[in-house]
Amino acid sequence: MSTVLDIVASAGLWAAVLRIATPLIFGTLGALLCERAGVLNLGIEGIMTFGAMIGWLAVYHGADLWTGLLVAALAGAVFGLLHAALTVTLGLSQHVSGLGVTLFASSLSYYLFRLIVPLAGSPPTIVPFQPIAIPGLTDLAFVGPALLTQTPPTYLALLLALVLGYVVFRTPLGLAIRMTGENPHAAEAQGVNPMAVRYGAVMVGSALMAVGGAFLTLSAFNSFFPTMVQGRGWISIALVVFASWRPGRALFGALLFAFFDAFQLRLQTAIDGVPYQVFLMTPYILSIVALCVMARRARVPQALMQPYRRGER
Amino acid sequence: MRFERREHRPLALVILTPLLAVAAAMALSGLLIAAAGAPVLEAYWRILVGAFGSRLSATETLTRATPLMLTGLAAAVAFRARVWNIGGEGQFYLGAIAVAAVGSRLLADAPGFLSIPLLLVTGAVAGMILLIVPLWLRLKFSVDEVVTSLLLNFVAVLVVSMLIDGPLKDPLAFGWPQSQAVPDAAMLPKLVARSRLHWGVGIALGLAFVVHFVQSRTVFGLKSRAAGLSPEGAIFAGVPLARTLLLVACLSGGLAGLAGAVEVMGVKGYVTTDLSPGFGYSGIVVAMLAGLHPLGVVLAALFTATMFVGADGMSRALKIPTYIADVTVALSLITMLVAVFFAQYRIRR
Numbered sequence: 001m002s003t004v005l006d007i008v009a010s011a012g013l014w015a016a017v018l019r020i021a022t023p024l025i026f027g028t029l030g031a032l033l034c035e036r037a038g039v040l041n042l043g044i045e046g047i048m049t050f051g052a053m054i055g056w057l058a059v060y061h062g063a064d065l066w067t068g069l070l071v072a073a074l075a076g077a078v079f080g081l082l083h084a085a086l087t088v089t090l091g092l093s094q095h096v097s098g099l100g101v102t103l104f105a106s107s108l109s110y111y112l113f114r115l116i117v118p119l120a121g122s123p124p125t126i127v128p129f130q131p132i133a134i135p136g137l138t139d140l141a142f143v144g145p146a147l148l149t150q151t152p153p154t155y156l157a158l159l160l161a162l163v164l165g166y167v168v169f170r171t172p173l174g175l176a177i178r179m180t181g182e183n184p185h186a187a188e189a190q191g192v193n194p195m196a197v198r199y200g201a202v203m204v205g206s207a208l209m210a211v212g213g214a215f216l217t218l219s220a221f222n223s224f225f226p227t228m229v230q231g232r233g234w235i236s237i238a239l240v241v242f243a244s245w246r247p248g249r250a251l252f253g254a255l256l257f258a259f260f261d262a263f264q265l266r267l268q269t270a271i272d273g274v275p276y277q278v279f280l281m282t283p284y285i286l287s288i289v290a291l292c293v294m295a296r297r298a299r300v301p302q303a304l305m306q307p308y309r310r311g312e313r
Numbered sequence: 314m315r316f317e318r319r320e321h322r323p324l325a326l327v328i329l330t331p332l333l334a335v336a337a338a339m340a341l342s343g344l345l346i347a348a349a350g351a352p353v354l355e356a357y358w359r360i361l362v363g364a365f366g367s368r369l370s371a372t373e374t375l376t377r378a379t380p381l382m383l384t385g386l387a388a389a390v391a392f393r394a395r396v397w398n399i400g401g402e403g404q405f406y407l408g409a410i411a412v413a414a415v416g417s418r419l420l421a422d423a424p425g426f427l428s429i430p431l432l433l434v435t436g437a438v439a440g441m442i443l444l445i446v447p448l449w450l451r452l453k454f455s456v457d458e459v460v461t462s463l464l465l466n467f468v469a470v471l472v473v474s475m476l477i478d479g480p481l482k483d484p485l486a487f488g489w490p491q492s493q494a495v496p497d498a499a500m501l502p503k504l505v506a507r508s509r510l511h512w513g514v515g516i517a518l519g520l521a522f523v524v525h526f527v528q529s530r531t532v533f534g535l536k537s538r539a540a541g542l543s544p545e546g547a548i549f550a551g552v553p554l555a556r557t558l559l560l561v562a563c564l565s566g567g568l569a570g571l572a573g574a575v576e577v578m579g580v581k582g583y584v585t586t587d588l589s590p591g592f593g594y595s596g597i598v599v600a601m602l603a604g605l606h607p608l609g610v611v612l613a614a615l616f617t618a619t620m621f622v623g624a625d626g627m628s629r630a631l632k633i634p635t636y637i638a639d640v641t642v643a644l645s646l647i648t649m650l651v652a653v654f655f656a657q658y659r660i661r662r
Contacts, residue, residue, distance in 0.1 A: 042459065086647070090316075090654050095397050095459055099597060100647040107639035108345075114634035115349050234463045241457075277475035284464040288450070295456040310315070 003270045013262050014146035018154050019220060021258035023048070025157040026212025027236030028243065028250040029164050030076075030205040035240055036168060037201030038181040038194075038303040042098025043083045044209050045233030046105030047076050051210025053109035056217035056224040057116060059126045069153065069214050076210025079105050080203035088198045091307030102233070110226050129153060129219040151219045153211070158251070160208070165247035177201055181301035184308040194308050209233065231284065238287040244298040253290070260286055316658040326656050331602055331609070334652040335616065338645035342637060351631040360638075363626030364619040370626075372508035376580065378618035380405070380589070382517035383572035384596025385603065385610040386524050387440075391565035393528065393605050394537040395544070396448060396558055400462030401569040402593025403469030404443045406584075408436035408570030409577045410473045413584045414481055416495030416577075428499040433516075433574050440570015441563045443469060448562040452555050466593065474586050483583065492584040501579040511579035518611060520568065525607040527564075537561050569593060590621070591639075598646040604653065617642055 007013055027044060034041040041047075055072035059065055079101055086097040117124060129151035140148070168174040176197055179187035184194035212232070217224045239257060243250035264279045343353040364374045384401045391398035398404075415435045420428040447461035477483075477492040501511040528534035536557045539547040548554050572592060577584060599617055603609030624638035 082647075086650060090651065092650050092654060096392075096597075096601060097647075097650060099399065100643065100650060103594065103598065103643035104640070104647060107636055107643050111345065111634050111636035111640050114636060231464065231467050234460055237460050238464065241460075275475045275479055277471040277478070281468050281471045284467045287464050288456075288461050291456045291461060292450055292454045295454050 003267075007263060007266045007270065010266075011142055011146040013266060015149055016262040016265070017255060017258045018147065018150050019258075020261050021254045022150075022154045022157045023212040023215045023220070023232050024236055024239060024254040024257060025161060025251060026208050026215065027233055028239040028254050029157075029160060029247060030208030030212065031236050031240045032243065032245055032247060032250055033164065033168075033177070033205035033208065034080075034202050035304055036181045036245060036301060037177050037198045038184065038301055038306065038308070039084070039087055039198055039202050040094040040098060040237075040305050041080075041083055041101075041202060041205060041209075042095060042237065043079055043101030043105060043206065044098075044236060045229060045231070046102035046109075047079045047206050047209045048213030048216075048229045048233045049106040050079065050109045051076050051213030052217045052228060053113050053213075053224050055210075055214030056126060057113070059218060060117075060124065065129055065218055068218050069211055072210040072214035073207040076207040076213075077203040079210075080206025081199070083206065084199045084202040087307065088195055088202070091309060094305050106229075113224060113226075123223040123225060125222040126218070128217075128222045153215050153219050157212075157215075161247050161251035168247060178301070180308075181303055184303055184306075188310070198308070209236075212236075235283060235287045238291050241298055242290040242294045244294065245301060257283070257286065257290075315661050317661045319657060319659055322656060327604075330652045330656045331604065331613070331649060334602070334649040335645050337648040337652070338641055341644050341648070342641040345640060346631075346633060346637065349631075349633050351633050356627055356631055356633065356637075359627040359630055360620065360623030362623070364623035368505075369508060370622065372505050372510035374615070374618050374622045375514050376509045376511070377622050378614045379511075379514045379517050379579065380572040380576045380592045381595055381599050381614035381617050382514075382521060382611055383568050383575065384592050385599030385614050386517075386521060386596075386607060387565045387568035387572070388597045388600035389603060389605045389607060389610055390524060390528070390537070390568070391444075391561060392600060393541050394558060394561040395541040396561050396565065397457075397459040398444055398447075398462055398562070398565045398569075399459050399597065400444060400447065400465050400469075400566075400593070401572075401596045402589060402591065403462070403466035404440035404566050404569035405573040405576075405589050405593050406469045406473045407439040407443045408573030409584045409588055410476055410481070410492065410573075411439035411570070412436045412574045412577045413492040413495060414476070416499050417481070417493035420499060421496050423496075423498070425498040428496070429501065429578070432495065432499055432578060433571060436574025436577075437567035437571045440568070440573065441566040443570070444562045444566030445559065448558060452558070470586060473584060477584060477586070481584075490585065494583040495578060499578060500582060501575065509580055511575075513575035513579040516571075516575060517614075520571075521607045521611050524564075524568075528607060533557070533560060569596070572596075595642060598642050601646050602649050616645075 031041055031044055051072035054075045055068040058071040059068040083101045086092045087094045131149045131151055134148050176192045180194045180197040187194050239253045242253045261283050264282050268276055268279045346353045346356045365371045387401050412432045412435055416432050447458040450456045450461055451458045478490045481492045483491045483493045501513050504510045504512055536552045539552050540554055540557050595617055599613040602613035620638040620641055624635050628635040
């Protein structure tokens with residue numbers, strides 16, 4: 001019991017929570033935006049992988065870190081365009097198209113990475129984002145080292161959750177997005193172009209996913225290696241359901257999830273005799289539990305996974 | 314521009330669709346090969362030679378196609394009934410480790426005629442169990458089985474990793490996490506001497522025909538297709554939806570688990586965490602390329618295996634990453650989706 005208290009009382013835990021949550025916040029918000037407009041984007045896992053790869057590659061070749069994030073976002077938007085073309089224009093199965101995008105984006109990441117960076121003993125590294133100190137605040141006892149020693153993309157993720165919450169619920173654009181996800185026919189009757197809204201939402205959402213992936217190589221680690229995304233995309237998809245498609249709750253869900261993850265990592269070193277794999281399993285099992293708890297209660301966008309064809313019911 | 318459903322589809326179009334899709338995918342990944350500065354046509358020629366150029370490579374391609382046929386069938390029967398089983402990878406691993414556990418413990422001294430069928434069933438049951446969980450969650454809590462079956466893949470691999478690092482660890486493997494081996498008597502006999510090709514390929518081929526028969530000629534097949542076409546309609550027609558979907562899950566999970574069992578009993582004899590180079594995920598592509606048709610799965614699995622086996626030799630000769638095979642296979646899933654769409658719809662202005 002005392003170990004548990006020690007862990008919770010350590011500033012390092014809370015700093016880790018924010019760090020672990022960052023890619024999940026980007027991923028969840030990106031997936032949420034797509035789904036609010038009525039498109040399930042299972043391309044997320046591959047798009048995050050590609051973002052991680054291309055962002056790292058840009059920085060490795062001399063771009064600065066912010067340009068790396070931007071390159072990742074643009075690449076994500078391109079994959080979003082592909083997913084939108086398949087699911088919005090052609091109206092294909094969103095499940096299968098998304099898996100296709102994931103398989104394509106991740107295998108392309110590995111191919112390009114291997115092509116440009118030949119196999120070496122130790123993987124090449126870059127200088128990642130450094131934590132920024134906020135004058136006066138970072139020196140505070142506990143709160144400072146716990147919460148205010150993050151890298152810039154983490155603050156960006158927190159800000160983004162607030163901005164997206166505002167846009168979705170408080171602006172005409174957000175209304176158009178939600179209408180398209182609930183009832184595209186009604187949206188069209190109101191002068192909204194559902195196709196355009198879906199394209200926009202999927203491309204911007206995919207860009208956010210790719211930034212979440214790029215955080216892994218540009219801030220959390222300093223190199224790229226295959227399978228580094230480790231299911232974070234799928235966990236994000238589960239978190240969207242857990243969050244009931246609300247950006248504020250998505251932020252909360254990602255933080256809660258990251259708390260459990262950071263906690264189990266520390267518990268692993270504190271407790272002997274339990275195989276480490278049991279701890280590694282917890283994020284995935286937690287996601288499944290979260291889905292079961294929330295799936296019935298959550299308000300699903302009514303037109304999610306339904307292709308829209310003008311003049312067809 | 315709008316799309317209009319074709320009133321009837323000529324047979325030539327149906328057969329041409331996957332061929333066009335594969336050609337388009339190969340043209341697109343040809344661009345990537347060209348970007349790497351390698352001759353595209355030579356690269357594809359080398360892939361073909363690498364996969365079929367010698368007795369050894371041809372048997373190797375068939376060996377690689379065997380688990381792909383089974384995971385492809387697993388995805389095809391599930392998708393037909395709109396059970397989105399993306400957990401083939403996890404089911405494969407659970408089937409494999411179940412075989413290693415039972416084979417090295419309970420059936421260590423059993424004769425082959427007894428242990429081989431029992432172990433095949435063991436693998437299939439393990440796979441079934443792993444798919445029944447997400448399906449039950451869907452029926453009970455209306456949780457999308459795509460995400461749950463995907464997440465269970467990670468759990469299954471970690472379970473395998475835990476077992477081969479713990480109770481099932483082979484003490485003679487120099488500290489490598491590797492499971493104890495199944496006894497020699499439980500290994501599937503070789504089909505071709507001095508190669509890795511084993512009787513599993515016969516099992517996979519036979520099952521493709523069995524699944525085809527079940528889907529096209531039995532009441533269960535009809536029910537499962539009805540459940541996929543329209544769940545509401547199926548219920549209205551008196552199909553017990555939950556039970557039908559459960560049976561579909563058993564069939565699908567069983568096939569994927571069997572793939573793991575066959576791979577252990579035919580090729581490796583033991584389990585490691587890199588037993589599968591993504592057989593479960595590739596199975597999804599195989600099923601889609603086959604248009605979810607069980608016999609088409611055999612051909613699609615052969616194509617996929619050709620790419621993977623052939624790319625090994627090609628990449629060594631032309632200095633191109635082997636991942637080009639994964640790219641081509643993933644691209645062919647996307648081009649197949651588009652091709653199927655244009656086989657069903659025509660463009661109207």
